[in-house]
């Protein structure tokens with residue numbers, strides 16, 4: 001189709017032809033939705049657990065590594081993928097290899113208390129497939145990165161929109177479906193099991 | 203394509219209401235979604251405010267759609283993606299089929315998208331010998347069953363687990379149990395292989411962000427992430443009205459959408475894609491194509507129906523609709539069922555084709571009351587009816603019903619009597635306010651559902667009495 005023609009016709013229909021619109025409407029979310037530091041942590045844990053996520057609070061990163069080591073050993077995992085931002089190194093992503101992995105670990109860039117969400121700005125330091133292909137996903141969450149609401153993450157990401165990642169992900173609990181007679185089943189396409197280690201001193 | 207005249211509509215309805223399982227499934231769907239939605243809304247401070255803000259953002263975007271669409275296209279292109287603006291379904295189909303041929307595509311994975319249903323994309327690709335696999339579990343089930351979706355959020359709600367087991371067993375070549383967990387695990391295994399081998403991923407787009415050129419996708423299963431990450435080419439197909447000005451504007455929409463759709467505070471995955479794989483990225487598609495579909499939408503702009511474009515496709519109006527509860531999604535004979543479908547389908551595909559749909563509503567207002575984007579669905583239905591009657595498109599029966607209703611409505615006294623008369627006339631059949639087996643003309647209706655006993659005090663007399671009292675908020 002002829003784009004210019006199309007836009008001319010469209011502008012005639014909206015009745016604002018060629019005019020810059022006023023700024024988009026903004027609204028302050030109710031104050032009750034913003035939590036203090038301690039409450040943010042508590043709400044994040046509560047909401048994550050409600051989604052079926054296993055949450056541990058650890059004093060520092062070393063403690064998280066030890067806990068993860070124990071989990072991997074106790075489950076007998078031999079194929080683990082770790083994102084560079086969680087201390088691993090990945091040269092290239094082979095889809096089949098990642099799909100055969102048993103556990104994927106990466107670091108969250110933000111977390112949202114209200115919805116129990118992990119936020120990943122995926123990229124070279126955290127490829128998309130780490131948190132997508134293995135059936136069990138693990139996330140390191142620095143305590144200071146927990147905010148109250150999704151809107152806060154959007155505002156922050158928007159402020160740095162010149163270096164916006166090609167893929168921003170909010171992940172809230174395990175992959176799930178209720179498509180068969182409304183029965184909740186987890187792990188349909190993404191990871192069916194999610195572990196979170198909140199690092200208190202970060 | 204099936205014929206969409208009134209008689210066909212009635213035939214589809216008759217088939218639907220005589221299907222025992224369907225009736226049960228529809229009731230269960232509404233009785234599951236409804237209370238879940240109510241509970242999660244109850245716990246959110248200022249629900250009405252969130253709705254207002256969602257509606258304001260959508261209204262603003264639609265009012266300046268030419269501006270935001272231009273900005274969106276520029277920014278998508280600046281991120282290294284290709285944009286194609288399709289005037290109608292045919293153009294969109296031909297572009298995508300041409301692209302797939304050019305790229306030597308043999309297999310395609312799709313994540314749930316209503317607009318690709320609207321443009322009948324799958325058939326066109328399959329005709330070229332390409333394999334097209336729907337990957338949302340519900341969509342996959344109905345694709346194997348060769349049926350269209352019956353609900354915009356839960357496409358396979360009309361299928362029993364035994365039916366699903368039968369379909370999957372045929373595919374597996376062995377007998378699967380009807381345990382939903384086992385069936386889900388089987389689908390994961392089959393579809394994972396498809397994801398890993400596909401050359402192209404086709405997704406919808408819940409929202410496009412004008413200021414950043416980003417595509418926003420929500421899903422619970424993770425299939426949208428897989429379809430947009432693994433194949434080397436990603437094609438996103440979107441209706442041209444599905445924009446927001448900027449990332450901040452997503453806040454209210456993402457707050458109301460999952461709550462309204464499934465009673466969740468957030469869907470499992472919310473993905474914001476900005477361009478294809480970048481320099482240094484180790485995964486993600488090499489190419490991104492964004493196909494923006496008009497297909498009748500610009501014709502709605504600037505008319506009395508403009509507000510229908512505010513819709514965020516949450517499906518809440520389906521879950522609240524007493525007519526959808528009885529007749530199910532297929533009865534509508536259109537891609538978009540329920541109250542939103544009854545308004546949107548005649549506007550997109552032509553009033554002639556869907557002339558029965560605006561009449562498939564009792565105008566009870568339940569849809570309008572739940573709509574998080576404040577689409578005035580009931581008003582739009584009434585407007586459509588008026589429009590159709592003016593164009594001489596309503597059937598004799600509808601006109602007669604209207605004439606009767608019109609006469610009654612014109613005389614408030616007569617109307618009041620008619621309502622009171624209904625209460626008295628039906629009282630002998632009523633039990634606890636429901637009429638389980640109605641007399642004469644009602645028996646057809648009550649064979650498959652209860653008819654609410656007309657209230658002793660009609661809405662009109664209640665309203666008259668109430669008006670003299672203090673004003674109440676919503």
Ligand code: SF4
Pocket residue numbers: 462512513514515516517518519520542569572573574575576577579
């Ligand atoms: S019309 Fe409103 S309630 Fe219905 S799908 Fe659209 S946004 Fe949801």
